[in-house]
Amino acid sequence: MSILVYIEQDQGKIKSSSLEAVSYAAALSEKSGDKVNVLGCGTIEDADWNQLGKAGADAIYHVADERLNSGVIQAHAHIIAQVFAKVDASILVLAKSALGDAVASRLAIKLNAGLVSNVVGLPDMNAGFVVKRSIFTGKAFVETAIPAENKILAIKKNTQPIKTDGEEVSVESLTVDLPESVFAARITEVEKASGEVLLPEADIVVSGGRGLNGPENWGMIEGLAEVLQAARGCSKPVSDLGWRPHHEHVGQTGVKVAPSLYIAIAISGAIQHLAGVNGSRNIVVINKDPEAPFFKAADYGIVGDAFDIVPKLTEAIKALK
Amino acid sequence: MNILVCITHVPDTTSKIRFTEGNTQLDKTGVQFIIGPYDDYALARAVELKEQTGGTITVLNVGEAETEPTLRKALAIGADEAIRVNAFPKDAHFVAQQIAARAKEKSYDLILMGRESIDFNGGMVHGMVGEILGLPSISPVMKLELEGTKAKLAREIEGGKEFIEVGLPFIAGCQEPIAEWKIPNMRGIMSARSKPLQVVDPVEADTRTETKTYELPAPKAEVKIVGSVDELVQLLKNEAKVL
Numbered sequence: 023m024s025i026l027v028y029i030e031q032d033q034g035k036i037k038s039s040s041l042e043a044v045s046y047a048a049a050l051s052e053k054s055g056d057k058v059n060v061l062g063c064g065t066i067e068d069a070d071w072n073q074l075g076k077a078g079a080d081a082i083y084h085v086a087d088e089r090l091n092s093g094v095i096q097a098h099a100h101i102i103a104q105v106f107a108k109v110d111a112s113i114l115v116l117a118k119s120a121l122g123d124a125v126a127s128r129l130a131i132k133l134n135a136g137l138v139s140n141v142v143g144l145p146d147m148n149a150g151f152v153v154k155r156s157i158f159t160g161k162a163f164v165e166t167a168i169p170a171e172n173k174i175l176a177i178k179k180n181t182q183p184i185k186t187d188g189e190e191v192s193v194e195s196l197t198v199d200l201p202e203s204v205f206a207a208r209i210t211e212v213e214k215a216s217g218e219v220l221l222p223e224a225d226i227v228v229s230g231g232r233g234l235n236g237p238e239n240w241g242m243i244e245g246l247a248e249v250l251q252a253a254r255g256c257s258k259p260v261s262d263l264g265w266r267p268h269h270e271h272v273g274q275t276g277v278k279v280a281p282s283l284y285i286a287i288a289i290s291g292a293i294q295h296l297a298g299v300n301g302s303r304n305i306v307v308i309n310k311d312p313e314a315p316f317f318k319a320a321d322y323g324i325v326g327d328a329f330d331i332v333p334k335l336t337e338a339i340k341a342l343k
Numbered sequence: 344m345n346i347l348v349c350i351t352h353v354p355d356t357t358s359k360i361r362f363t364e365g366n367t368q369l370d371k372t373g374v375q376f377i378i379g380p381y382d383d384y385a386l387a388r389a390v391e392l393k394e395q396t397g398g399t400i401t402v403l404n405v406g407e408a409e410t411e412p413t414l415r416k417a418l419a420i421g422a423d424e425a426i427r428v429n430a431f432p433k434d435a436h437f438v439a440q441q442i443a444a445r446a447k448e449k450s451y452d453l454i455l456m457g458r459e460s461i462d463f464n465g466g467m468v469h470g471m472v473g474e475i476l477g478l479p480s481i482s483p484v485m486k487l488e489l490e491g492t493k494a495k496l497a498r499e500i501e502g503g504k505e506f507i508e509v510g511l512p513f514i515a516g517c518q519e520p521i522a523e524w525k526i527p528n529m530r531g532i533m534s535a536r537s538k539p540l541q542v543v544d545p546v547e548a549d550t551r552t553e554t555k556t557y558e559l560p561a562p563k564a565e566v567k568i569v570g571s572v573d574e575l576v577q578l579l580k581n582e583a584k585v586l
């Protein structure tokens with residue numbers, strides 16, 4: 023028996039959520055003694071591979087096919103199923119993400135596996151196999167048992183610290199036969215800003231709300247995000263109004279973030295927005311209304327005008343660095 | 344064009360979540376149930392597509408009798424018929440098998456649902472249904488246009504989107520801005536009463552996971568309101584250690 027971890031890349035770099043998944047598998051293997059196999063698909067920079075050994079991989083496989091650089095869901099699922107069998111795995115670990123969900127769900131059927139998503143801790147293996155997962159968009163948790171022989175765990179961001187003291191492992195190249203049928207849904211174009219910090223992956227998020235009055239005022243949000251090397255987020259009305267692209271929309275109906283620091287600027291803190299940020303370790307709220315509900319969910323708050331505070335904050339952080 | 348729209352019956356997004364029976368059941372007292380917001384987008388898009396191409400919209404829920412008002416609401420929004428698979432939705436795998444079994448009975452050109460439910464947030468049912476039926480499954484879909492027997496989609500990815508072309512039929516997990524939520528009008532509500540709502544028995548299906556005990560997150564510590572930017576930066580650096 024062994025564990026297989028499926029990792030994702032973004033523009034050639036291994037995603038930090040995937041390094042978390044490898045670290046999670048390594049911690050699991052300390053309990054179970056299972057070998058940790060890692061599978062990466064598509065183009066991944068040479069220098070990035072050594073992070074996997076450090077994070078706890080015992081063996082690394084790479085399917086280099088360039089078609090796998092994008093989200094060809096069925097092709098990814100097809101390859102993972104084959105490698106799962108090859109390494110005689112019984113547990114598949116991956117990061118919870120748009121692609122992770124889409125792929126894991128198909129694999130649950132292919133592998134006859136019990137699948138748990140949004141896992142927030144290591145399994146309890148004293149009586150069966152029980153993991154805790156986040157539900158009700160972060161408002162609760164539930165212990166979930168997986169009696170099925172094969173198991174799939176989709177790990178929520180910020181569950182496992184990334185391990186960096188493992189040993190170097192060499193990468194084995196695999197060729198997997200891919201039938202045309204797995205490309206039936208054909209990707210014709212990808213639209214993506216390059217060099218941006220990805221919102222669901224980000225360690226710091228700077229987010230702006232309707233109180234900023236218009237897209238022309240986003241310069242100061244960008245300025246603050248830049249000094250912090252943060253991703254940018256926004257509230258739903260901001261993306262509904264087209265001030266910011268939809269993939270920046272945070273909340274119940276948008277992206278769920280789990281950074282170390284979430285800075286909410288001129289966002290009121292409606293319950294649906296909070297549902298997307300309750301996984302954050304620290305929340306800072308900047309709002310001119312002392313009664314804004316967001317303050318109740320915050321760790322730190324400043325009452326005042328964002329147009330005054332944000333530029334000062336950017337300067338203060340710059341001075342610190 | 345026959346469209347199957349699968350909907351969940353979930354607590355309203357403003358609900359206070361509590362548990363009962365020794366933390367093994369959701370406490371439904373005072374909780375208002377709605378069509379899952381993502382499923383609501385799927386339904387809204389189905390109604391728009393039907394306006395373009397004609398056909399029927401079948402709305403499906405796997406749930407006990409309590410979910411019927413939610414199905415009626417979907418009929419009021421514009422679905423033509425409803426099916427309730429009379430079973431407690433035990434886990435994603437169980438639900439996916441029920442949906443796949445209904446889908447095999449009638450040939451649907453398109454199967455739409457939300458990208459995830461807002462109770463268990465699994466985001467797994469669309470892919471499972473796709474794999475069981477041997478059809479492509481795509482999620483999260485933020486744009487869906489039909490062109491004859493093909494569809495053009497946009498799928499949201501981290502930091503952008505992918506544009507996809509796929510032949511019918513397929514399964515899509517939907518999210519905004521695929522369509523705007525539709526509010527049922529008086530005529531819709533009246534006609535929903537006479538539209539067919541069929542109750543069927545579940546097919547034999549296994550579960551692969553078991554939910555045990557629920558728990559609420561630890562209460563959050565009191566917020567620290569600071570008077571100046573410098574004070575904030577010091578706290579973030581020395582106390583929170585995030586700078």
Ligand SMILES: Cc1cc2nc3c(=O)[nH]c(=O)nc-3n(C[C@H](O)[C@H](O)[C@H](O)COP(=O)(O)OP(=O)(O)OC[C@H]3O[C@@H](n4cnc5c(N)ncnc54)[C@H](O)[C@@H]3O)c2cc1C
Pocket residue numbers: 230231232233234256257258259260271272273274275276287288289290291292293294295298308309310311314326327328329356380
């Ligand atoms: C089913 C459903 C799902 C939803 N999903 C989401 C979701 O995923 N994400 C989401 O965000 N919302 C969601 N919403 C909408 C949500 O209910 C709120 O309407 C929305 O979050 C409000 O956005 P906002 O805080 O930016 O705007 P507002 O509520 O308008 O708040 C603006 C805030 O800015 C402050 N402000 C104004 N000017 C300044 C200034 N100069 N300096 C400092 N502060 C200032 C004001 O005091 C106010 O608190 C959903 C709603 C529903 C019904």
